[in-house]
Amino acid sequence: MGLTRIGGWRNEVVFVLTGLDIHPKAALVRDQMEAALTASAKARPAEVRWTLARTDHPDADTEEAASALLRLTVRDPDPEKIGRAVSGAAVELALAGYPGFHVTAPPGKGSPYGVFEAAYVPVADVPHTAVLPDGTSTPIPAPLTTTPLAPVPEPPLPPPLPPGRPTRRAPLGLVAGARSGDKGGAANVGVWARSDDAWRWLVHTLTPDRFRALLPETEDLPVTRHTLPALRALNFVVDGLLGEGVAAQARFDPQAKAVGEWLRSRHLDIPEKLL
Structure with a gap:
């Protein structure tokens, strides 16, 4: 069966890094944000993740093609830890950060995110009902015996291609x-x-x-x-x-x-x- 639940709260800030020195710029903004997030150990989000997408091209003829994207994603059960604490810290870097500082969208309050999990339950615990064309419902009893889950043996493989081919x-x-x-x-x-x-x-x-x-x-x-x-x-x-x-x-x-x-x-x- 499938289980869904609210996993917590999530927020994201995408910093745009343009032109030269992409990695030093990314290191600078990461150090600044990490310092802000760890100013209070109790305020740091439970999960902090950084990813850098090198979408930039050298000698680009448009600003967008000259830019890379540095994404900060935070998650926590407490919405306060991923809301203003994160967005405020990002906005405050605007005049004290790397040259050309800007973000793809104004940081917000964050939003809840869901979690999907799969689990096994006894088949008899799940009602199985057939709804017929005339609208009547017929309960279908659970089988008395089922086959236990077991590993499936690997099928035989074909021979490999002869070695030495270019x-x-x-x-x-x-x-x-x-x-x-x-x-x-x-x-x-x-x-x-x-x-x-x-x-x-x-x-x-x-x-x-x-x-x-x-x-x-x-x-x-x-x-x-x-x-x-x-x-x-x-x-x-x-x-x-x-x-x-x-x-x-x-x-x-x-x-x-x-x-x-x-x-x-x-x-x-x-x-x-x-x-």
């Missing part, structure tokens, strides 16, 4: 498709090949360790791989990538919708025959 550094997406999404706090990433030879290469190349190496945001998280040979496909489950679920907005892509496309954009040594 390879080329290229994006994985040239030989594989992908689709990704969310299941509570976990991300699912499905990857499939278009031919039998590409499948033989994919299944022996894209291991959980290689997956973590290609997507460093997953390197400290549990990654489970499921093999689906009849579909020439792999499914990866990354537990914890989405924190406490979509509504908690723990990352830039809270539903993991684009994780598959990120994976396809990563470069590997791919046999030229497949390209």
Whole structure:
């Protein structure tokens, strides 16, 4: 069953860093905000997270293209700790911060966020009712016996491609498709090949360790791989990538919708025959 609850309060400030010295500017505003947030240990939010998106380009012909985004996200059960205490500290940096200081939107009071969790309950505890076309309802009794959950054995793998073939550094997406999404706090990433030879290469190349190496945001998280040979496909489950679920907005892509496309954009040594 699915469980939903209010997880706490959340606020966000996005600082715009333009032009040269992006990393020093980010370090300065981070140091200033951290000092403000830790002025009182009791006032510091329970969770403080920084992410820097290098959307800037050198010698850009528009100001937006010359800018990077530094995102501060805070969470706490107490709305006071993520409200004015955070927004006030950010606004007060306007004349004392890095050159070109501005934010994408005025900081606000914050907002509540939800948490989605999955849990198991006895099947008999959940009423099962069939509603018929004439509008009548018929209760369906729970089964007296069910099959216990057990690990599914891995299917046999095809032989790998013969070694020694020439390879080329290229994006994985040239030989594989992908689709990704969310299941509570976990991300699912499905990857499939278009031919039998590409499948033989994919299944022996894209291991959980290689997956973590290609997507460093997953390197400290549990990654489970499921093999689906009849579909020439792999499914990866990354537990914890989405924190406490979509509504908690723990990352830039809270539903993991684009994780598959990120994976396809990563470069590997791919046999030229497949390209």
